[in-house]
Structure formats: C-alpha cells, structure tokens
Amino acid sequence: MPRDVPVFTLPLRNRRVVLSTRPTGIPQAKHFTFDETGIPEPDQGEVLVRNVYLSVDPAQRGWAADVANYSAPVPLGGPMRGLAVGQVIKSRSEAYSEGDFLYGFFGWQDYAVVTPDAVFHRCTQDLPLDAFASVCGINGVTAYLGLTLLGRPEAGDTLVVSTAAGSVGSFVGQIGNGLGCRTVGLTGSDEKVELCKTRFGYDAAINYRTADLEAAVRAEAPEGVNVYFDNTGGAILDTVLRQMAVAGRIVQCGTAANSSWSPIPTGPRNEREIMTRRLVWSGFVVFDHLTRYASACDDLAAMVAKGTLTWATDMKQGIECAPEAINDLYEGRNMGKSMIFIG
C-alpha cells in the first residue's frame, strides 16, 4: 500500500470539468465549463471512486479532437476524459474493495462510477500516491515499455530522447542510463537542459531552440543514433532521423510539434532513409500493453527503490486549474508531470 496518502474530503456534490465546445487544436480553458451533479451510485459490478489526483496528459488533446485517432472523441457535454488516482468509496465489484487506491480512466470530476475495465492499475507498490500518476502512470509505463519493447536498446547504444525533461522523456533517459546507453536529451530551454543533466542523469542535453540541432546531434552521436524515442515529430524528428545509425529504431510516442493535422503538414520524405539505413520506425500507444502494466510497475518501483529512477511532479491545487492545464503542457510551462490535487 502507498505509504504517503494526502488528506482529502468527500464532497456532497460531484463537480465535473465538462468539454463544452470542440477544440480544433490544443484544448484551451474556453473549451470547458463546470457543472455539478449528485454523487453517482454504483450498480452491480461497478465501483464508486473519489478522485484525488487528476492527471494532465498530452494525449488529452487527441481525445478531445473531433477526429478519432486510437479512441473515440470525448462527447460534448460530458466530463473530460482523463486519468486519475482515486480511492474506492463503495464497491459492488469483486475486483476491488473499499479503500483500494486505483489509477484509471475516472475523468475530470470528483467522483466516478466505473467498471473494472476503466482501471489500469491497483496502487500496490510502495510509492507515494502521486507516483501512480507519474512513475507508475501511463508516463512511466510508456517510457519503460516503449523503450524496451520497441526501442530495444543495448548497452553502448546512443539513445536520443525528445521532450527529454517531460513527463515521459525524463523516464526514458533514466531507464536508458540504467540499460547502459549513452543518453542525449533534446529539450526547449536552458533551464530544462540543466534539469536533464542534473536531475535526470542524461549524458548530454541540447536546447533545440538555440542549438544548430543537426551539428549538435552529430557531435553527441558521432557514430549515429541507435534509438530515437520521439515525443515531438516535426522538424526535430526530420533532423534526428537523418542522424540514425544503420538498423536504428525510432519509437513514435507523441507528435507534440504539430499543433494541427488538418490540412496534413508536409515535410521531407523519409522512405529512402528508412530503406537505406534499414530503420525500424514504430508507433507506441500504452493502451495496447495493459497486460504488462502491473509487472512494469513492479520493475519501475524497483528502480525507484534502487535509487536509479526519480520523478518530478508539477502539482496544481484545485479542480478549477484543470481547463488551462492541457494548454500549459503544450506551452511547456510545467516542470515535471502535471497533475491536480482535488482533495
């Protein structure tokens, strides 16, 4: 059980952050309203969860968009789809008991009634509760499974990571270090360059906004990049892809660099690079790998216990912070995993 649980209340009404208009790009405060409902009652097979930490994730942009990607768009007028850590207040399911802390798709609201398929993880590892929306949230698990299953790094490989100080990238770098890689982080400010080197242990870090990125990557990876874990796409991807070593692996985990995909933006053609360098370019979505979730959390918690994995949390207070939080993320205003304590 988690050793560090904040005090939280049980309000009598359910406040919800409702998606009221459809964003075309990044969701802004104006796309949301608040409402209140009564506390919902669980039916047979369901549990009532009191949310404690709402997770703010880049993927929410895609979930709010009108264009289905890997999941259906969030319905207008309903609570924003989102991950959260919460506690079971009432259980009518054999899967979970009252008092259990869970992490799953509980939405941006105080209370959620869900079936067990909305739950990603029961928070059993010996970690502070916020870690279950970070190290053991989709961020840490994405970093761990995306890197190991698709990136397949070997000791001595050069691993480049974009949004290197971000909620996924910061874990990729640390896990890569633990696997014996030379780690090079790409990030967007000198402050984050420092964070990469001092807190997240990158061997090198580059401010892509001020550096000559091509020259800088070549200098840090003179024999080519073996694994590129990409959270941005766009011009950064174009540059690193042309610095890949033969048989290099690119893990496409996010596409934060493009604010709109309609019309489809253009860029340099990559098929010749893919072929002549014999690259493997794969897309990663953590929801494909939920059967590995619990064992990934065990591995990640073990790294924390060993002292090789640390995390930063950018904790906001109060559900009223939620509507602006996704945009803040895309503006790079957070330092660490963005979440909101709503206790």
Added chain:
Amino acid sequence: MPRDVPVFTLPLRNRRVVLSTRPTGIPQAKHFTFDETGIPEPDQGEVLVRNVYLSVDPAQRGWAADVANYSAPVPLGGPMRGLAVGQVIKSRSEAYSEGDFLYGFFGWQDYAVVTPDAVFHRCTQDLPLDAFASVCGINGVTAYLGLTLLGRPEAGDTLVVSTAAGSVGSFVGQIGNGLGCRTVGLTGSDEKVELCKTRFGYDAAINYRTADLEAAVRAEAPEGVNVYFDNTGGAILDTVLRQMAVAGRIVQCGTAANSSWSPIPTGPRNEREIMTRRLVWSGFVVFDHLTRYASACDDLAAMVAKGTLTWATDMKQGIECAPEAINDLYEGRNMGKSMIFIG
C-alpha cells in the same frame, strides 16, 4: 545441379561495360562505354568466373550514384557493379570448384576474378539456370525474407504490394498467397494488372495510373491493409500508408517513384499515422541477410516444385544491351525479371 544450362562460349578477351560518367538520376546508355581487357588470372584464394546471365536490378541506380547509400559508389572507369550468374572456369579457392555455377557480384563483363565473399549463392537447387538471377536471385530472396521477416504476414491478412508485377513484387504476391493472405497488387498498366491476376495469382490488382488509388485500395482492403510491401515510395506510399490497419507493417524495399533525392522531395508528414495506427515501418536490404540466403533458396525452390511459385524473365541477348537496361527498368518496359544472356 541446374538441369537447364545454355550453351555459352569462352571469348579470348574480356568485354566490360564501364561506368564512364556519373549519373545524377537514373543511369542511361550515355553514362557507359565499352572496353576490352585480357582474361584476368585468379590469385591464390580467387576464382575466375565466366558470366552467363547479367542481372539488371533497380538497386544499380543507387550503386552508380555519387551519394553512398548502403554501399560505396561504383568507381568511374571500372566495370558497372552488377549481379550475374556464371561458371567457375578456374579455381584457386577451396570454396568453389571448376564447373560450379555461382551467383554473385561479378560485374557487367564477360569474366570476373573474385574472392568467395563476392559470391551470394552456389546454384545447387534443381532449377533452370536463369532462375538463380530471379527466383533465387536477390529479387526472390528479397521478396521472401522481406515479407516474412519484416512484413510478418498472417493468414487472413490483407497484403498490398507495389510494382506488383515487377521482379520483386511478383514474388511477394505469390508468397503472400501461399501464406493465406488476401493479395492486392498495384501496378502501372492494364496489361500488368492482367499479368498480376492471371500469372502471379493476386486476388486483386489496381492500375494506379488510371484508378482513384485511395478509393480502390479502400474497396479492396475495407478493414485496412495489414502488410504493405513497398517498392516505390512517393505518392503511392502516401496513399496506402493512410489505409493501414492498426498494427500494420510497412516494408520499405525500394523507392522507385522518386527520380532524384537532391534536393530531398517533400510529402505529407507520417509520424501521426505511425503513432496512432501503431505501424511498424522498416527498411529491407537483402545484403543484411546473406546468412539466410541458401535456406531461403531451398524454400523458394520447394515452392516452385509444388507449383505455387512461378517467374517471368525478360531476357535480352548480348552485352551491348546492358547500358540501356537500367533505364528501361525504371521506365517499366520489362515484363518480368530483366537479365542479359552474354554467352
């Protein structure tokens, strides 16, 4: 031993097709001259090979270019790099004996003195000799290993192949049929559409020059494309990539659609498709897989014996046909694997 060996002569001089000027795009007749040398003598560890069939391959464009891709450019003033089937006339190597038929990098010339590392395959399977530059040449082996190792088709998958009637594509379709795939060929003329359906057994074939390719692919693959074996890149790739099923595999085996890579042509960005559809896009070059060559030929010869694999040869006569042959290939003038009998 091959059962069908054409009569060939042993000329007293060695005619060579020399790369005399550097092509910027596709090699044309004007980039080559002819010369003659004496018959070279093998040193210790070498063999003298009399070439019988010169193979004409799309990859020769890349080998002749000034920009190294996966191999160094062909030196100006030397014989054009090329694959050939020939017979050992004199051996000073323990690896091969006089009389052996071999397939390898023997160059566009009558005679070659080579060390065993230039040899891809000893022609031991029970096939006509020209099959060793086709079914058991890099074409057939590329089709077989590229499809099975990177495409990983499963029974019931929809497999789309570009240059479907070509020297690689025609094998991909047939091998895919044998593995239980629904096979859809893309090709550039109605005549080749017919060839795909009648001779190479595709379930469907599309003339990409006259069809609405997007609508046609969607109609033939209503649940998405599971495996796309691409020999063209360019606009055809752009279209098929957006019709891939979740977890689909793209095998990049050639990039024939672009006549120049300098400056780098642009196209729609693909990183979002890679990620949201969780695609795997890999580059295939057969030379990475030479340790599997002989067993691949055994498998391919077994398919021929079973009657599930056939091939078409576009046989030219005389070494003087060589300089125009690569351009003819890119113009789509061949019907089957292009080779030249120089006996």
